[in-house]
Amino acid sequence: MSSESRQTHFGEQTVPLDDKQGLVDDVFHSVARRYDLMNDLMSAGLHRAWKDALVTAVPPPQGETAFSLLDLAGGTGDVALRVADAGGAGTRVTVCDINADMLAVGAERAMKRGLDDRVTFEQGNAEELPYPDRSFDCATIAFGIRNVPRIDRALTQAYRVLKLGGHFLCLEFSSVDVPGLDAIYDYYSFHIIPRIGQAVAGDHEAYQYLVESIRKFPKPKAFARIIEQAGFRRVTFTQMTGGVVALHSGWKL
Ligand SMILES: C[S@@+](CC[C@H](N)C(=O)[O-])C[C@H]1O[C@@H](n2cnc3c(N)ncnc32)[C@H](O)[C@@H]1O
Numbered sequence: 603m604s605s606e607s608r609q610t611h612f613g614e615q616t617v618p619l620d621d622k623q624g625l626v627d628d629v630f631h632s633v634a635r636r637y638d639l640m641n642d643l644m645s646a647g648l649h650r651a652w653k654d655a656l657v658t659a660v661p662p663p664q665g666e667t668a669f670s671l672l673d674l675a676g677g678t679g680d681v682a683l684r685v686a687d688a689g690g691a692g693t694r695v696t697v698c699d700i701n702a703d704m705l706a707v708g709a710e711r712a713m714k715r716g717l718d719d720r721v722t723f724e725q726g727n728a729e730e731l732p733y734p735d736r737s738f739d740c741a742t743i744a745f746g747i748r749n750v751p752r753i754d755r756a757l758t759q760a761y762r763v764l765k766l767g768g769h770f771l772c773l774e775f776s777s778v779d780v781p782g783l784d785a786i787y788d789y790y791s792f793h794i795i796p797r798i799g800q801a802v803a804g805d806h807e808a809y810q811y812l813v814e815s816i817r818k819f820p821k822p823k824a825f826a827r828i829i830e831q832a833g834f835r836r837v838t839f840t841q842m843t844g845g846v847v848a849l850h851s852g853w854k855l
Pocket of ligand 1: 727
């Protein structure tokens with residue numbers, strides 16, 4: 603089947619695969635300036651703990667030891683800045699994101715925090731990474747993979763740019779399986795988050811999409827198999843906060 607005729611999900615809608623990226627880009631252009639504030643409001647600050655767990659799983663070395671990390675779909679640099687803070691002078695982070703507005707917010711943040719010498723922001727598509735093979739020690743992607751139209755391509759590219767022995771870590775919303783919590787989570791997701799999105803970022807639809815895209819994303823066991831199909835070994839995942847998010851890990855061996 604040609605890619606033109608293939609369909610995919612954009613939230614609840616079914617759209618041609620080739621149209622999804624443009625729609626996703628519109629969402630993040632619209633919310634870029636309010637994105638970090640919205641994360642705090644929507645998750646009641648929990649996204650900080652989830653991202654800290656991701657950084658702990660990396661973990662960047664102390665001191666001068668050279669360590670290069672690629673943060674895919676890294677947006678406003680939230681993960682990248684945490685990695686740079688946690689690591690020593692030898693830790694270098696490249697944020698790669700398709701959206702120039704998200705990157706501009708991130709570059710400003712890095713400058714204000716005095717981390718712009720160790721964190722760089724580059725525009726690129728996770729499906730066609732502009733880096734040579736075996737360039738990075740670690741590749742991370744937080745809350746990004748479900749927005750990429752061709753997830754298999756992004757995973758294959760992450761595998762390609764990792765050095766042998768390199769570590770891949772993916773933090774993504776998952777499926778809540780704690781009785782009682784699932785109903786509360788559903789109500790909060792579908793009724794509260796889009797309203798916060800409207801009030802704070804002036805965009806109800808963008809946050810409706812974000813919530814719906816979470817529901818369409820594969821369950822963690824299925825996603826672990828997709829990661830393995832890209833070539834990664836020793837693939838594991840850990841669920842957090844009753845399954846609200848999962849941290850997946852795989853190695854290029
Ligand atoms: C929910 S944000 C996550 C940002 C950041 N990782 C964080 O955790 O705060 C999703 C990001 O994925 C980016 N994105 C979507 N499709 C992409 C693609 N094909 N390649 C690279 N980045 C992409 C968006 O521009 C957006 O910045």
